[in-house]
Amino acid sequence: MSTISINVNGRLHTLELDPTTPLLFVLSDELGLRGPKFGCGMAQCGACTVILRDHVVRSCVMPVSAVGADEITTLEGLGTPEQPHPIQQAFIDEGAAQCGFCLSGVMLTAKAVLDEKPEASDQEIGEALGGVLCRCFAHFRMIRAIRKYADARKA
């Protein structure tokens, strides 16, 4: 066990933990966050995605000790039901989900690629989403929502 401090969605948490614990289990079980979810435990699907140092990481395979002092942003850290982040608002407007289990991977991956490259083409956005799985196949709406967000961001 070690004492580990992590900064999640702007709040600092200090926890007594096995440092090898996957970050996902800390976020979901210790902090009670609902955004990142266990899908595969092998970084194959994206359900556990969070943003760290402006990049998406798969929290199911990252030990909590590897996080360091930088802020982690989860899906619920982007915005609130009252004030959703623009990408969340675009997904709300487009009704871009069915079951919604995959949304952390879809939204955070799209946000990260557009933060890095606001002019990203559909091709580039699509490729960035290559490791994200949505088994309800709500792709049409998701892509429309991402495009809408990207266009609004440029404007």
Add this chain to the structure above:
Amino acid sequence: MSVSRRDFLKRSGTLIVSFSGVSIAEPFAVAQGPFDTHPSHIDPSTLDSWLAVAADGSVTAFTGKCDFGQGMLTTQTQLVAEELCVPIGRVKLVQCDTSISPDQGTTSGSQSTPTNFNSANLAQAAATAREALINMAARRLGEPADQLGVTGGVITAKTGRQVTYAELIGNKRFNILLSATAKRRTPSQWSVLGKPIPSLDRVALMTGQFEFVHNLGVPGMLHGRVVRPPEVGSTFAGLDESSARQIPGLVKVVVRNNFVGVVAEKQSQAVLAVRQLKIRWNAGTGLPPQSTFYDHLRKQPSRDVLLVDSKDVKQQLATAHTVLRATYAYPYQMHGSVGTSCAVADVQADRATVWSATQSAYPTRSIVAKLLGLPVEAVRVIYVRGSGCYGLNGADTVSFDAAVLSQAVGRPVRVQLSRQDEMAWENFGSACVIEQRAAIDSSGAILVWDCENWVASRGGRPGYDQPGNVVTGLLLGYAPEPITPRVPAEPTGELRNRENAVPSYVSGCINGKCGGTGTVRSERVLSHTVQSPFFTGPLRSPLRIQNIFAHECFMDELSASVQADPVAFRLQHLRDARLIAVLKSAANTARWEYRPSPKPGHAKSGTVTGFGIACVVYEGDNGYAALVAQVSVDLASGRILPKKFVVASDCGPISNPDGLRNQIEGGILQGMSRSLVEEVTWDYKRVTSNDWETYRSLYLDLAVELPTIEISFLNRTDVPATGAGETAITVVPAAIGNAIFNATGIRLREVPFTAKRVKAALSAF
């Protein structure tokens, strides 16, 4: 703490469901009547079982049909708001809690809409409530009922006098039966139903606030994981106790028969425990080779059902002018939910609560009671949404896992399956072989159609008394429902086409009564159910997608054999007006060019494009769809790239056009993934496709080359509502297969149409 319906009713103004208590059922049981399920303590014939109006005028509706992403939360809420004439925001829907909602069996088979939106159940309950409230208002106001109007839960007389629902019934029971004569609001009157109301859960979902069963926390909760056998048929041989000693946080290793699970303080410790435990297993039973599996299926003893038999097919085929034969094969496929299945159970000495994403809350309650040795009344199952399931994924089995582990440690336990356990042991969609024989007469019409299918089957939904139908039950010592070989009886009564084993083009005549949708009089359909080495169960469009793949591709082969246009040839053999209408609508919308298939003069290199069509009456009577697929084929690589889908849909009156569109869009793309890449694989001992590297699915990078989609809605308001979540997916493999044929001249008779298979077929062509 105990929560009774009465307590719930009292609190329903604040809409809090306590998750901490167990309701012991009221001491009487009544037959469920319309649900065709087991008796329960909530009588569906009484209005109070379905609806409660609180003192603040809010409405709580109780349904036995749940939402797992397909939109039933929103549409059922719309339904209640519409029938009661209250704003949708005032209606709260409670889904599938065995202590407070009526037993509607399983949410499956595209039956939620036909069950709850037509002339019974939730729809009739809401209509009954409105009628009762108007009658109460008539008495209160001293005005004739037919002179009263209702808006927003306020009843107004022509004189201007008003009374609210809350004043009339707030916090009180109706104490009346559902009325069969209560007038439903008609589609022309609808202001909430039939509108594209955005899904009610979207804001919570998009902002990460939505509580899935995976997110539940119960005070004192521990974390469990299961240890499944290493091979199919392996049995438990022993545990090296010393391997369990050094595992931090381990609370208990639970062994019951062949069921092994661990419980630990933390989830990561449970994961570690599974990795470190040394368990000895006896060798498995072995598996038939995958390479010859379809032949193997056809040679097994089978339970046979003869769906239709005109008794003349043999003779007709023997003397016919042209006979075509073809054999189609469809692989095992997975539900493959993005989130592995999860449940939480709190089992105490005399009672148990299970929070479960099951589609079958009431049946699950019975099975849990059986596994725990508790009376069924002592078990409460509360539905909490999980990852999209598309049928019987691991939600039932993991609920049993959680119950068994919680009982073993006497504390609440959360169990989530590993990816490998989910995929290696789920109830797969059945592998099928479908053999077609047909003859064409000299005029170019189909004279005879003879179809036989072999369906691999093992277990399935556990129902109320078959725990062995899923892996946990099997490991605990219950056998799956047996498949007893049987020769078929003669078909009697009405044509049954629940699984679409009967092609749309035959007349389906049994003793002179023709329940089919087609014209072919010489007909036989024989279905063989064969023992599967793997568990099987309903996967979106179960057996329907397999059968329709074979029927609709074979129809294309028949039309090609007489150089007929595939649409015209279908129309020539159909006599069902609604099926004809969707077929024509899809063809017209796609600007179908009437021509025989395949296209003449195939290119030998580069990319070729083709169009294919397929149609279905889902389950013989539960929704219509026709689909035109436009695909391109890269001749060098064999890669299939769907470019456009045009679908026509008729599901009767549409409850929510946006929800329907979402289902159709998702169904088409899921069908595309299943057509092109998805297939369970195994070696001689075990399933080898047990993660997302080994079981292929299309990902979101599909966005790079996303096909376009166009939908033609035939919104028919003069007929009952049908299901619509499974119609579109059903026709995808056939439409794509037919498009490939149109483009290249090659006929693919085995799903999935992988690039490797396409290339091999092109080389042999």
